[in-house]
Amino acid sequence: MNIEKNTLNEQEAKALITSYNNKGHNQLLNHNDVIVRKIIDKVSKYAKYPISKESTNSYFEVQTRKIGHPLHYDTGSKGHMKWCGFSTSMLLSDPKDFEGGNIWFFNEDGSNKRG
Numbered sequence: 016m017n018i019e020k021n022t023l024n025e026q027e028a029k030a031l032i033t034s035y036n037n038k039g040h041n042q043l044l045n046h047n048d049v050i051v052r053k054i055i056d057k058v059s060k061y062a063k064y065p066i067s068k069e070s071t072n073s074y075f076e077v078q079t080r081k082i083g084h085p086l087h088y089d090t091g092s093k094g095h096m097k098w099c100g101f102s103t104s105m106l107l108s109d110p111k112d113f114e115g116g117n118i119w120f121f122n123e124d125g126s127n128k129r130g
Contacts, residue, residue: 017061022054028107035077043073051075054105062101072098081113 023031027050034048035041043055046068054075059066067073088094089102104118 019057022057022105023050023107027053031077032079032107035075036079038077040074040076042071043068043075044071045069054103058103061103064100066101072096077107079108 031050041051043051043066046052055066055068090096090099
């Protein structure tokens with residue numbers, strides 16, 4: 016797990032929330048939002064394989080949740096997204112505005128790591 020700080024400035028974070036908050040999956044396919052591209056460029060160096068900007072499976076989502084996101088697998092709760100080989104999370108809001116914020120990833124050996 017890698018942690019990057021200050022990827023976006025406050026105005027960029029607010030712009031993402033205004034544009035995409037709780038609107039579901041937004042495909043990367045032909046997506047030209049400068050802020051989204053900045054994030055993809057930043058996190059791409061950590062991906063095992065190139066992030067496909069042309070795939071219909073590659074997407075991003077912006078969510079606002081006062082109590083965090085429920086525990087889930089990025090490959091889908093029913094294993095229906097086995098194609099998901101890379102995920103990233105980014106905090107866009109001020110930590111005083113929500114509870115939780117913990118993130119856990121399972122390593123290939125089955126152990127887990129808290130972010």
